Amino acid sequence: QVSGTNVLMLVGDGDLSIKKAKDIALAKYPEADDIVNVEIDMKHRSVLGLFNTIIMYYRGIAIKYKK
Numbered sequence: 001q002v003s004g005t006n007v008l009m010l011v012g013d014g015d016l017s018i019k020k021a022k023d024i025a026l027a028k029y030p031e032a033d034d035i036v037n038v039e040i041d042m043k044h045r046s047v048l049g050l051f052n053t054i055i056m057y058y059r060g061i062a063i064k065y066k067k
Helices: 018-028
Strands: 002-007 011-014 034-047 051-063
Touching: 002 018, 018 034, 018 051
Parallel strands: none
Antiparallel strands: 002 011, 002 051, 034 051
8 A cells, every 4th residue: 555645736745656565565575576466446535626645555466486
């Protein structure tokens, strides 16, 4: 799960990238080499279009390559 916030279209914060989600997953499963079959869901919250929050949910399968 990664999230980003935007306030008054002036200040934005967060990283919604697949790379960020993949880094989080690989840190949680250090024995894995890659994440495959990635699915993405999104939740968006807004108050009058002034305060926006986006949460991205990434799901996938952690795999280890044969060497």
